[in-house]
Amino acid sequence: MFDLLRLMFAFIIMPGFLFTAVVGLLATWVDRKVTARVQYRQGPPWFQPFADLAKLLGKETIVPEGAAKAVFLGAPLIGLAGATLVSTIIWMVNFSHGVTFIGDLIVVLYLLTLPSLAIIFGGSASRNPLSAIGASREMKLILAYELPFILAVFTVVLRTGSIMFGNILGYQLANGMMIQSCSGLIAFLVALIVVQAKLGVVPFDIPEAEQEIAAGALLEYSGPALAVYKLSRAMMYFILPVLLITLFMGGIDLSFWGGIAWFIIKYVIILTLIILIKNTNPRLRTDQAVRFFWGPVTALAAIGFILAMVGW
Amino acid sequence: MRKETLIPIGPYHPLLEEPEFFKFYVEGEKIVDAEVRIGYNHRGIEKLAESKTYDQDPFLVERICGICSTSHPFAFVRAAEDVAGIQIPERAEYIRTIIGDLERIHSHLLWVGLAGHFIGYNTVFMWAWKYREPVLDIFEAISGNRNHYGMFKVGGVRRDIKDSDIPALLKAIDEVEKFCSMLTKAVMDDPVIQARLKGIGILKKQDAIDLSVVGPVARASGVAIDVRKDHPYAAYDRIDWNIIVTESGDIFDKAAVRLLETLESVKIIRQCLKQMPKGPIDADIREVGVGEGIGQHEAPRGEVFHYIRANGTNFPERHKIRAPSFMNVPSFKKTVIGESIADAALITAAVDPCYCCTERMAVVEPGTEKVLLTGEELVKLSQQKTEGLKKR
Secondary structure (H helix, E strand, O other), X not given: OXXXXXXXXXXXXXXXXXXXXXXXXXXXXXXXXXXXXXXXOOOOOOOXXXXXXXXXXXXXXOOOOOOOHHHHHHHHHHHHHHHHHHHHHHHHHHHOOOOOOOOHHHHHHHHHOHHHHHHHHHHHHXXXXXXXXXXXXXXXXXXXXXXXXXHHHHHHHHHXXXXXXXXXXXXXXXXXXXXXXXXXXXXHHHHXXXXXXXXXXXXXXXXXXXXXXXXXXHOOOOHHHHHHHHHHHHHHHHHHHHHHHHHHOOOOOOOOHHHHHHHHHHHHHHHHHHHHHHHOOOOOOHHHHHHHHHHHHHHHHHHHHHHHHHOO | OOOOEEEEEOXXXXXXXXXXXXXXXXXXXXXEEEEXXXXXXXXXXXXXXXXXXXXXXXXXXXXXXXXXXXXXXXXXXXXXXXXXXXOOOHHHHHHHHHHHHHHHHHHHXXXXXXXXXXXXXXXXXXXXXXXXXXXXXXXXXXXXXXXXOXXXXXXXXXXXXXXXXHHHHHHHHHXXXXXXXXXXXXXXXXXXXXXXXXXXXXXXXXXXXHOOOOHHHHHHOOOOOOHHHHOOOOOHXXXXXXXXXXXXXXXXXXXXXXXXXXXXXXXXXXXXXXXOOOOOOXXXXXXXXXXXXEEEXXXXXXXXXXXXXXXXXXXXXXXXXXXXXXHHHHHHHHHHOOOEHHHHXXXXXXXXXXXXXXXXXXXXXXXXXOOOOOHHHHHHHHHHHHHHHHHO
């Protein structure tokens, strides 16, 4: 009984849903503020993402006529559940390297596609032609970026010889961070580009390109359903950098103040890189994005993989 | 039944600043057919102009367009002066040139910003608009207004540029030039922008000639037309400047033409400020007289054309306006078919269309499906009207 309560606590409050949501929303605020300053604008106050969320939760949910209601309303929850689970698994391992199980890395890789799948389901179910285009674009984008992402992750697996987060963290504790090696650095760069696409920000905000297809898959969403989408997007702002830190930057040690500061520095570096890429690029076309991921990015990931095989 | 999906863009859409309606028929993401419907913005300006005096009309036509607000008064006063057959003072010519080309700079910068927005590059959007601010400040210094300058009147201009202000204005122009050349470099050297803009929405030279497109759209396709060079007016023939022409006609070239034109405009304004002779600024016309007159002006978007028929009273009997977008919008059909939805937004924006400038009439028949008149019907209506005018 006590174990069950502890698991519930881990999933719902810390480090699962609530913690990730709050930090994720703050991260989106950092993104909005920095973007605004880069563009000579003032930017919102820190609580703006929370205010937006509260406002959306208070609005009416409209289901378009003829839409598949269950899928339309269920899809955002699937995405949110996926994001929460990933966050719980990664954080629990970082708290204690022993809380790991065989193949948890693989499970996380699968769960990370859930938010994207949710967008595809929701977009297809909403019976709007623009949403359908958004869903099909998201599908193409997943096909494009999963290959280099898995190659990059398996570079780490190859070097550490394990598909368990606990062992990957243990290996880095003993042998230094992954990005200190040549192959690790290449894999990190590849993963960073893929994270950009997984977050759906410029230059890969193709599925919701508001100027082309008016928010695409999210076009028909309103009220709480939209809020859930926004929330899982915000949570990904926190989870994906943490995943990168776990895989490539030696994980997180929260047992002392220096460890917390070190984690915040690592997180801010990754967030800054994401925001920088976002603000210095136009959106790519779908075909260009697929060509980019299957061409240079996959080639780079393959080079990293081969270097890892050689032992660099 | 058509196999393609219909993607409606408009009449209200986040892409569009004005109500207009594009129907794109797509297969997958590829556009196989396109229809453009305009006519949501009719304001009856021509008719209104016939009920106002020649002194009031420049203010009215200035409000046709919020962006290139000087191009319509420029063409209107030239049409009225054509009827009256008078020459305006030289200093007024120079001041008109300065206003006309300052407007070109701010209009082109505004377009570059919008184009950046359409390809999802919001940093370019914000930067271009920030660099547009000093231009508006210069306008405020000269005319007292950031937009809708109210500078033009039949026979001259309403406000003089003080000689004591000229050094400050020259300095401001230097700033603008710095920004423009920086932005030009940043946009034209960006590899991702090039990947996004090069080779799409191509308007071939022959198509450009056949469709009679005007302004930067024509010049990007290699057609070197510019009213300022072809039929020199104001001070444009007394100043050293070049027409910017590029060959390929794709979106990148359209952007390049506009960006490089801002630098030419800076050149024009600087020479005007330096060479401006002293003297009166107004010919003080009392009567426009009887007859017909035309006025042209190279607006930022291309040639603006105004026609006036005067009957000796203080009001124009007929006033006809042709805005440049009217010539440029039909080029969509040539440029957009075969491209993807992702580029459609940008291609339609690339001619810098201004619909409220363009729209001269809208006919709605209640109870039937026919909302707008066809081309043939419009021609017929126009012929009937001409017949009626002849009889009078």
